[in-house]
Amino acid sequence: MGTPHSMNGFFAVWFEALDQDEPTVAFEIRNGRGRFLFMMFFDPEDEKTKDKLLVFLQSTRYMLKLKLYGAHDRGDFRIFLEDWQVEKIKRELQLEGGEGPAFDIAKFLDVLNASIPRSVPLSTKVKLLRENRGAYQDDLADILDFHKRTELIGERQLPPEKKPRERTLRKLYLYSAQSPEDVAAYIVDLKRRNCTVCWREPEISD
Known part of the structure; x- marks a missing residue:
């Protein structure tokens, strides 16, 4: 070992x-x-x-x-x-x-x-992970839900017995166009409102 x-x-x-x-x-x-x-x-x-x-x-x-x-x-x-x-x-x-x-x-x-x-700070984590996404590209399937869905659709309210999955919210670290500080604040707000975000696979143009 x-x-x-x-x-x-x-x-x-x-x-x-x-x-x-x-x-x-x-x-x-x-x-x-x-x-x-x-x-x-x-x-x-x-x-x-x-x-x-x-x-x-x-x-x-x-x-x-x-x-x-x-x-x-x-x-x-x-x-x-x-x-x-x-x-x-x-x-x-x-x-x-x-x-x-x-x-x-x-x-x-x-x-x-x-x-x-x-x-x-969460904003620092977001910045580091966004800048180095290529380093852990092969691990995305383990750390993200449906890792090929990278296009943000919108929010979805969750029932009280559920809470946002970290593996879904992490996509905001990597694929959001917002600043790291705004992403950090948005994730806090999503959890406060018990909301998650929905994603889809990007359409491939001819």
């Missing part, structure tokens, strides 16, 4: 996402020559993405798909890295040449863990 590493710095942003009813996490950390985009997409009814952590290595354009282990509600977040994944991180940092001191993945992850923000 590889070597376990604590990433308990995730607790604050993970808890914030749950507490504010916006179960999506996205933030970027720069370290040396590397740029690391962390993404999590989760909600109570979504088993496919539960505990799944996507780490996009921006400079080398490679996606690491990791699982977060541990009792998250108690602040326990752990990842396991295989040797080949460590090599991908070294390449992102441009350290694969073998010069300089030996690379210590444990120390590097400690620094990365300490750099995880404690809070990320």
